[in-house]
Amino acid sequence: MSLAITTNVTPQQNWLERLGAGHIILAVALMLYPLVASDFFLTQIGGYSLIFGMLGLSLMLLAGYGGMVSLAQITVAGISAYAIAILGNNNSNILGFGWPWWLAVPFAVLAAALASALIGWVSVRTEGIYTIMITLAIATATYYFAQQNYAIFNGHSGYTGIRAPAFWGIGWRDARPFYYLCLGLAVLSYAAVLYGSRSTFGMTLQAIRDNPRRMRALGYHVTAHKVFAWLLAGVIAGLAGVLLVWFNGRVSPGTIGVDAAIDVLIIAVIGGLRHPIGPFLGAVVVVLMQTFAIDIVGAERFNTLIGMVFLVIVFVSPDGILGLWGRIKPHLAQESLRPGQ
Amino acid sequence: MTESFAANRLQGSGAYALELDGVARHFGALVALSGINMRIAAGERRAVLGSNGAGKTTLFNAVTGDFLPTAGRIRFFGEDITDLPPHERIRRGLRRTYQISQLFKGLSVLDSIFLACRGVSRRRFSLLRPATSDVNMVQAESILNAVHLEAYRDTLVATLSHGQQRQLEIALALAGAPRFILFDEPAAGLSPTERRDLVAILNALPKHIGYIIIEHDLDVALRVSEYVSMMHNGRLFKEGTPQEIEADPEVQEIYLGGKHG
Ligand SMILES: Nc1ncnc2c1ncn2[C@@H]1O[C@H](COP(=O)(O)OP(=O)(O)O)[C@@H](O)[C@H]1O
Ligand SMILES: [Mg+2]
Numbered sequence: 152m153s154l155a156i157t158t159n160v161t162p163q164q165n166w167l168e169r170l171g172a173g174h175i176i177l178a179v180a181l182m183l184y185p186l187v188a189s190d191f192f193l194t195q196i197g198g199y200s201l202i203f204g205m206l207g208l209s210l211m212l213l214a215g216y217g218g219m220v221s222l223a224q225i226t227v228a229g230i231s232a233y234a235i236a237i238l239g240n241n242n243s244n245i246l247g248f249g250w251p252w253w254l255a256v257p258f259a260v261l262a263a264a265l266a267s268a269l270i271g272w273v274s275v276r277t278e279g280i281y282t283i284m285i286t287l288a289i290a291t292a293t294y295y296f297a298q299q300n301y302a303i304f305n306g307h308s309g310y311t312g313i314r315a316p317a318f319w320g321i322g323w324r325d326a327r328p329f330y331y332l333c334l335g336l337a338v339l340s341y342a343a344v345l346y347g348s349r350s351t352f353g354m355t356l357q358a359i360r361d362n363p364r365r366m367r368a369l370g371y372h373v374t375a376h377k378v379f380a381w382l383l384a385g386v387i388a389g390l391a392g393v394l395l396v397w398f399n400g401r402v403s404p405g406t407i408g409v410d411a412a413i414d415v416l417i418i419a420v421i422g423g424l425r426h427p428i429g430p431f432l433g434a435v436v437v438v439l440m441q442t443f444a445i446d447i448v449g450a451e452r453f454n455t456l457i458g459m460v461f462l463v464i465v466f467v468s469p470d471g472i473l474g475l476w477g478r479i480k481p482h483l484a485q486e487s488l489r490p491g492q
Numbered sequence: 493m494t495e496s497f498a499a500n501r502l503q504g505s506g507a508y509a510l511e512l513d514g515v516a517r518h519f520g521a522l523v524a525l526s527g528i529n530m531r532i533a534a535g536e537r538r539a540v541l542g543s544n545g546a547g548k549t550t551l552f553n554a555v556t557g558d559f560l561p562t563a564g565r566i567r568f569f570g571e572d573i574t575d576l577p578p579h580e581r582i583r584r585g586l587r588r589t590y591q592i593s594q595l596f597k598g599l600s601v602l603d604s605i606f607l608a609c610r611g612v613s614r615r616r617f618s619l620l621r622p623a624t625s626d627v628n629m630v631q632a633e634s635i636l637n638a639v640h641l642e643a644y645r646d647t648l649v650a651t652l653s654h655g656q657q658r659q660l661e662i663a664l665a666l667a668g669a670p671r672f673i674l675f676d677e678p679a680a681g682l683s684p685t686e687r688r689d690l691v692a693i694l695n696a697l698p699k700h701i702g703y704i705i706i707e708h709d710l711d712v713a714l715r716v717s718e719y720v721s722m723m724h725n726g727r728l729f730k731e732g733t734p735q736e737i738e739a740d741p742e743v744q745e746i747y748l749g750g751k752h753g
Contacts, residue, residue, distance in 0.1 A: 365594040
């Protein structure tokens with residue numbers, strides 16, 4: 152399957168050509184996947200990869216375009232997950248305002264985006280390794296706060312009995328509809344980031360990553376641009392949080408623990424931060440490994456295994472799987488030019 | 493004192509682009525700038541000369557706010573900008589170039605200039621891709637031509653040659669209707685042809701745009717400026733016309749006669 156992703160647009164191209172062969176093949180394959188996949192593969196592999204791909208995408212937006220590596224993306228997703236549990240229905244006998252999904256979801260995503268902007272506002276004073284450390288501190292603090300707070304977060308048990316809604320005559324908690332729901336939101340987020348990367352704001356973000364000092368000297372309020380990037384990343388992470396709580400049917404401090412925060416970072420780095428498709432590739436690899444490698448190597452060794460895969464990929468290709476692909480592709484192109492082919 | 497040269501010359505006009513009063517900058521114990529008083533009229537073109545480490549770049553950093561001065565006040569077209577953040581100073585029409593190019597390695601040449609135009613315009617947060625007919629894109633294209641980079645329109649900045657990067661440095665400072673520009677050694681490392689181009693570009697700037705140019709090459713400096721300030725050890729110690737400066741015995745001793753560079 153070709154993943155060739157071209158963003159060079161000439162005015163003569165129609166929309167199909169602009170989309171590129173790689174995108175079309177990928178889209179068709181993802182649409183047809185439910186025809187061959189079991190329910191388990193649809194949700195536990197497909198849906199779960201798409202959700203974590205979206206989380207990785209929100210990190211890719213910040214890190215790849217903005218040069219800000221965050222460990223708090225799962226925290227942001229957790230805020231919208233908790234908001235869904237609190238604003239909608241749960242069976243934990245606490246809170247649960249019973250709002251309909253179409254009211255609860257926008258509020259949950261808004262809460263996540265605002266929380267993300269706040270985290271961004273706190274952390275944009277730092278750079279590089281310090282951004283990682285301050286976001287890790289925020290993620291850890293939120294985890295412990297959620298564990299100890301019963302009034303809002305219901306302590307370490309969190310909320311259970313949260314269900315994806317049924318509307319338009321479709322029960323979205325069923326395997327196939329839920330997969331398509333995840334696919335729809337993932338494609339939407341992916342397309343938005345891909346388009347946005349060449350928008351005015353996308354360019355300002357990449358320019359700030361390359362040289363914040365010069366951006367100030369061109370009239371830009373650098374901090375405001377960074378915080379806005381956090382807000383946008385928060386929308387994507389917030390949407391992923393909604394899907395995550397519908398997928399699990401529950402949310403607890405364990406959902407937003409440090410191991411989950413590191414999973415998101417591993418996914419984004421393994422996949423590659425250069426292009427928004429990277430985190431989705433990384434998510435598929437990590438979810439497949441989490442699902443099957445545990446049976447083979449056992450739970451204790453699993454972290455060692457994933458750590459080694461992480462090291463190998465970072466060592467062999469700093470741009471992750473995307474970078475590996477970029478190295479193989481020129482070979483393939485040359486082979487296809489050989490006489491007789 | 494030093495400012496009296498400029499002040500006398502401009503008596504009655506009253507319109508200063510830049511006024512510095514007692515500006516100083518310390519780096520720990522190091523006094524990089526001290527007691528700088530300067531008056532530059534709107535539209536005036538000034539050269540600042542001085543040996544390495546004299547404090548010329550630090551002077552620029554104080555004016556643009558890259559590094560705040562430790563003492564003194566700075567006025568830009570009459571407005572006190574001493575406490576403004578850099579981007580607010582830029583939006584008032586101040587621009588600068590850097591001695592060491594400060595560019596966006598991951599962007600194309602055109603996109604870099606587009607951002608320079610957009611920085612002092614509206615829709616800086618737009619999530620839409622700019623159309624080719626976008627006002628700022630059109631401006632960017634014309635600046636691209638003005639600095640002779642049209643052949644490198646879509647080239648990644650990281651792959652430009654040194655000379656082309658210096659041209660882009662200047663392009664970024666010309667964007668968006670500047671009123672006053674600080675050029676920090678724009679000719680450094682350029683070939684003779686590129687220097688000629690640079691002089692042509694500077695002389696072709698609209699008359700109302702004033703600038704300060706830091707330049708080691710006296711030939712270049714004298715061809716693009718009408719007035720010269722000499723710096724030494726963080727102080728302005730002489731101002732005058734190019735002829736006065738060249739003839740001044742003190743200047744000859746410290747700067748022109750001895751080693752400089
Ligand atoms: N960021 C800084 N930190 C410490 N010292 C600095 C800094 N910038 C400049 N200096 C010092 O200030 C003095 C003036 O430097 P500079 O303004 O760059 O000189 P010039 O541009 O005239 O060559 C030098 O001694 C330099 O080492
Ligand atoms: Mg200097």
